Amino acid sequence: MNINSHSVEVRDLDLHFGEVKVLQELNIDIHEGEFLVLLGSSGCGKSTLLNCIAGLLDVTDGQIFIKGQNVTWKEPSDRGIGMVFQSYALYPQMTVEGNLSFGLKNARVARDEIAKRVARAAEILQIEPLLKRKPGALSGGQRQRVAIGRALVRDVDVFLFDEPLSNLDAKLRTDLRVELKRLHQQLKNTMIYVTHDQVEAMTLADRIAIMKGGKIMQLGSPDEIYNRPQNIYVAGFIGSPAMNMIEGRIDNGHFAGHDLSLPLDGYEFERTDHHAGPVAIGIRPEHVLTGDAVETAAAQAEVEVQIVEKLGSDTLVHSTLGSLNLRFRMDGLSRVTEGDRLRIGFDTSRASLFDAVTETRL
Amino acid sequence: MTLADTARVSDNPVRRPKQLFRNLSAKFASIPMILTALVVFVGGTAWTVAHSFTKSRLLPKWDFVGLDQYERLWNSNRWIISVENLLIYGVCSLVLTMVLGFTLAALLDRKIRFEGAFRTIFLYPFALSFIVTGLAWQWILNPDFGIQGVVRNMGWESFTFDPLNDPDIVIFGILIAGLWQGTGFVMVIMLAGLRGIDEDIWKAARVDGIGITKTYVRVIIPMMRPVFVTALVIIASGIIKLYDLVVAQTNGGPGIASEVPAKYVINYMFEAQNLAQGFAASTMMLLSVIIVLVPWAYLEFGGKKRG
Amino acid sequence: MVDATSPTAGRILEGPRGSKPKSRLSRRNIFLYGTLLLVSIYYLLPLYVMIVTSLKGMPEIRLGNIFAPPVEITFEPWVKAWAEACTGINCDGLSRGFGNSVKILIPSLILSISIASVNGYALANWRFKGSEVFFTILIIGAFIPYQTMLYPIVIILREIGLMGSLWGLVLVHTVFGMPILTLLFRNYFTSLPEELFKAARVDGAGFWGVYFRVMLPMSIPIFVVAMILQVTGIWNDFLFGVIYTKPETYPMTVQLNNIVNSVQGIKEYNVNMAATLLTGLVPLVIYFVSGKLFVRGIAAGAVKG
Numbered sequence: 016m017n018i019n020s021h022s023v024e025v026r027d028l029d030l031h032f033g034e035v036k037v038l039q040e041l042n043i044d045i046h047e048g049e050f051l052v053l054l055g056s057s058g059c060g061k062s063t064l065l066n067c068i069a070g071l072l073d074v075t076d077g078q079i080f081i082k083g084q085n086v087t088w089k090e091p092s093d094r095g096i097g098m099v100f101q102s103y104a105l106y107p108q109m110t111v112e113g114n115l116s117f118g119l120k121n122a123r124v125a126r127d128e129i130a131k132r133v134a135r136a137a138e139i140l141q142i143e144p145l146l147k148r149k150p151g152a153l154s155g156g157q158r159q160r161v162a163i164g165r166a167l168v169r170d171v172d173v174f175l176f177d178e179p180l181s182n183l184d185a186k187l188r189t190d191l192r193v194e195l196k197r198l199h200q201q202l203k204n205t206m207i208y209v210t211h212d213q214v215e216a217m218t219l220a221d222r223i224a225i226m227k228g229g230k231i232m233q234l235g236s237p238d239e240i241y242n243r244p245q246n247i248y249v250a251g252f253i254g255s256p257a258m259n260m261i262e263g264r265i266d267n268g269h270f271a272g273h274d275l276s277l278p279l280d281g282y283e284f285e286r287t288d289h290h291a292g293p294v295a296i297g298i299r300p301e302h303v304l305t306g307d308a309v310e311t312a313a314a315q316a317e318v319e320v321q322i323v324e325k326l327g328s329d330t331l332v333h334s335t336l337g338s339l340n341l342r343f344r345m346d347g348l349s350r351v352t353e354g355d356r357l358r359i360g361f362d363t364s365r366a367s368l369f370d371a372v373t374e375t376r377l
Numbered sequence: 378m379t380l381a382d383t384a385r386v387s388d389n390p391v392r393r394p395k396q397l398f399r400n401l402s403a404k405f406a407s408i409p410m411i412l413t414a415l416v417v418f419v420g421g422t423a424w425t426v427a428h429s430f431t432k433s434r435l436l437p438k439w440d441f442v443g444l445d446q447y448e449r450l451w452n453s454n455r456w457i458i459s460v461e462n463l464l465i466y467g468v469c470s471l472v473l474t475m476v477l478g479f480t481l482a483a484l485l486d487r488k489i490r491f492e493g494a495f496r497t498i499f500l501y502p503f504a505l506s507f508i509v510t511g512l513a514w515q516w517i518l519n520p521d522f523g524i525q526g527v528v529r530n531m532g533w534e535s536f537t538f539d540p541l542n543d544p545d546i547v548i549f550g551i552l553i554a555g556l557w558q559g560t561g562f563v564m565v566i567m568l569a570g571l572r573g574i575d576e577d578i579w580k581a582a583r584v585d586g587i588g589i590t591k592t593y594v595r596v597i598i599p600m601m602r603p604v605f606v607t608a609l610v611i612i613a614s615g616i617i618k619l620y621d622l623v624v625a626q627t628n629g630g631p632g633i634a635s636e637v638p639a640k641y642v643i644n645y646m647f648e649a650q651n652l653a654q655g656f657a658a659s660t661m662m663l664l665s666v667i668i669v670l671v672p673w674a675y676l677e678f679g680g681k682k683r684g
Numbered sequence: 685m686v687d688a689t690s691p692t693a694g695r696i697l698e699g700p701r702g703s704k705p706k707s708r709l710s711r712r713n714i715f716l717y718g719t720l721l722l723v724s725i726y727y728l729l730p731l732y733v734m735i736v737t738s739l740k741g742m743p744e745i746r747l748g749n750i751f752a753p754p755v756e757i758t759f760e761p762w763v764k765a766w767a768e769a770c771t772g773i774n775c776d777g778l779s780r781g782f783g784n785s786v787k788i789l790i791p792s793l794i795l796s797i798s799i800a801s802v803n804g805y806a807l808a809n810w811r812f813k814g815s816e817v818f819f820t821i822l823i824i825g826a827f828i829p830y831q832t833m834l835y836p837i838v839i840i841l842r843e844i845g846l847m848g849s850l851w852g853l854v855l856v857h858t859v860f861g862m863p864i865l866t867l868l869f870r871n872y873f874t875s876l877p878e879e880l881f882k883a884a885r886v887d888g889a890g891f892w893g894v895y896f897r898v899m900l901p902m903s904i905p906i907f908v909v910a911m912i913l914q915v916t917g918i919w920n921d922f923l924f925g926v927i928y929t930k931p932e933t934y935p936m937t938v939q940l941n942n943i944v945n946s947v948q949g950i951k952e953y954n955v956n957m958a959a960t961l962l963t964g965l966v967p968l969v970i971y972f973v974s975g976k977l978f979v980r981g982i983a984a985g986a987v988k989g
């Protein structure tokens with residue numbers, strides 16, 4: 016194993032607050048120049064992990080390497096990281112320029128070098144006109160740019176982002192998301208990004224680590240996470256609206272449950288295709304076929320429409336099939352109404368099959 | 378774990394720093410706090426309690442006499458009067474400051490004009506010392522020139538209002554001054570509590586057709602329970618310290634009619650040169666604080682753990 | 685536009701419309717302002733009486749009514765209170781007590797606030813094992829009657845040679861101001877966003893760097909609140925002053941009490957009231973100048989405590 020190709024390595028990391036195990040046996044390798052997103056709901060330990068990498072929290076056990084150097088017990092400022100916070104955390108009494116140069120002054124960088132780096136960061140982030148202002152006089156988007164700039168001037172290899180866009184309104188969030196992506200392409204730094212927003216995760220990440228209860232549930236590219244979730248938790252977490260989960264058994268190459276029989280010919284089993292115990296099949300709402308496409312499907316069923324949500328671009332239908340609730344998407348112009356009976360089809364090649372007991376992918 | 382990893386763990390160049398030396402500046406900066414807490418508060422109190430079981434007089438001496446000092450204390454007429462006075466003053470002061478303080482706060486909270494002016498007037502005595510308060514009221518209650526004198530001069534010769542020279546009511550004379558000084562403070566706490574209540578509660582009560590007084594009694598006051606409790610604890614711990622006011626206003630007189638425990642302690646420790654008696658009396662004061670505070674602390678923090 | 689001749693429009697125009705008529709002298713208002721004015725008189729009366737008494741000559745006081753304004757205004761009592769009033773053998777007035785109080789106040793203020801603010805900062809941002817335990821003891825200590833600690837402090841001050849000196853009293857004020865001030869600062873620093881502290885750590889600032897460069901500039905209001913709290917508290921102190929200083933170093937409150945309550949000589953009520961007002965002047969000025977901050981200070985100290 017060539018350790019130099021890894022920018023950040025986390026080895027067997029444990030963090031306990033008294034009896035509570037916040038992080039357990041965590042291992043991640045983050046490549047040079049990679050954009051890694053730590054994704055999970057609140058309390059999953061994603062921000063805690065980021066704070067450990069930054070050195071803002073003392074780990075209970077394990078090691079952290081940055082650029083091959085063991086930094087487990089180093090001060091945050093000596094780790095070669097820059098960090099951007101959710102609340103921006105700009106020093107209110109300093110000007111933008113003061114905010115950008117504070118870290119460099121602490122590191123006793125020469126004055127002309129500071130000026131050079133501040134100017135460069137300001138140029139990249141297009142905040143030159145703001146340099147003499149105080150944070151109080153800036154808009155939310157401008158503040159977040161300054162916060163990014165503060166990481167930028169440090170000229171470090173690893174950027175840490177702790178939910179940087181959460182305090183911004185929806186429109187600005189989208190804009191800054193694109194800008195962050197551009198910044199990453201331009202700088203090619205390693206970036207570790209914590210968020211609970213799956214759209215941010217899917218659009219920004221090279222790889223996503225989905226966390227729950229201080230453990231990593233799956234680490235993979237957005238494509239893998241979305242299409243090949245490794246367990247029921249990840250399957251349910253990613254995708255909005257959530258994946259339909261149908262419980263049943265595998266019977267003679269078919270999934271059987273809730274009066275449905277779905278042929279599994281097209282499904283790529285990762286482990287075994289002869290699973291005797293109970294299973295669950297997950298089908299995303301967008302992979303339920305409606306309209307003319309139904310005829311091409313190997314398995315079909317008739318559902319009763321309960322609630323119709325018009326989203327403009329498409330229509331979300333909540334329906335029942337016997338005792339089973341099914342959600343699926345239809346075209347934005349479709350005219351279904353509550354009470355309609357509708358034929359739908361299933362494409363099992365894009366479904367996910369899980370062992371219902373261990374909750375892992377089959 | 379691969380072999381390479383194991384090797385890396387063993388020649389890890391960065392040692393885990395010693396626990397004692399981590400965060401050293403913070404520990405260094407906390408030395409005054411630690412010294413105060415341990416030496417003065419814990420150590421000092423323990424020392425005093427321990428020496429209350431001795432017969433120290435002019436100088437502290439370690440000759441144990443058991444509960445002798447306490448026996449003398451509770452046989453002392455002056456101490457009994459002190460405790461009675463403190464009880465009367467304490468109960469009256471607690472009830473009246475709470476009721477008046479809340480009423481004033483509620484009146485000020487009715488979106489009135491000149492709220493700032495009224496608040497300034499009600500609170501200014503709190504900025505003054507007990508000495509100033511005591512001397513001012515000593516003058517107003519002066520029998521010859523104060524309220525009694527003025528009323529008598531107006532022709533009502535038999536009018537009598539001389540609390541500071543009447544042993545039976547002298548403590549109420551002190552109470553008048555105490556209330557004048559402290560009620561504004563309770564009002565401010567209550568006002569802060571009232572302002573902390575969601576405006577929507579008032580709107581909901583109005584929509585439900587509940588009258589103002591009824592809303593206060595049934596909705597607002599129960600919601601302000603924590604504020605009442607803190608106010609109570611603060612007033613109570615202030616009452617037990619009652620000393621300066623008495624010294625300034627009556628100096629314990631007439632006779633020993635307005636003595637209070639804090640004064641008893643100081644007289645015995647620093648004037649009568651009977652240290653152990655003072656220590657025993659102060660231990661009794663400590664005990665009464667514990668009796669008041671422990672149930673409160675238990676109710677407040679006992680059930681749930683707070684971080 | 686609504687056609688005024690239509691039947692519905694008529695109905696609209698008949699009913700209540702526009703702002704509700706209010707009478708300024710409603711019964712509610714008479715009760716409300718009446719009560720407040722009455723209470724205000726109770727609160728203002730002592731101040732008024734003190735002022736008018738201090739401006740009268742003794743003959744006028746003996747004959748007249750304490751509530752009556754002075755017939756002839758004289759500042760003689762003020763001059764006498766400040767420069768000539770006697771305590772024991774010293775007859776140089778309250779000016780000496782004032783000087784002592786200032787000499788006690790300023791170092792106490794600086795020492796207690798700097799120590800407590802650093803303590804509060806350490807407790808909010810740099811917790812270490814046991815820091816909360818010490819803090820809890822400190823807060824419980826605030827409820828212990830001073831009387832149980834008075835004598836041990838005498839011993840400590842004697843041992844370090846500060847008994848009876850101004851610096852001994854400074855130390856005492858620093859110690860007893862610590863619980864409330866530390867609480868005040870700890871709560872304030874805890875309320876600041878934690879991310880700011882983290883950002884400063886990433887930027888390489890250490891314990892003192894974060895304190896002086898980041899926290900301090902953001903905390904001016906709370907320092908002002910702490911100062912108000914301490915100025916009034918220390919200035920108004922009597923108990924510590926009377927125990928830990930000697931006649932030459934008595935603070936103003938102690939000297940005032942000795943002047944007014946001295947048994948010798950004839951009572952000069954006008955001088956007494958002038959002296960009382962002089963002693964109350966410093967906290968009163970602080971109170972009227974600081975206004976909202978004073979209220980904020982005592983409310984913060986109380987509600988959170």
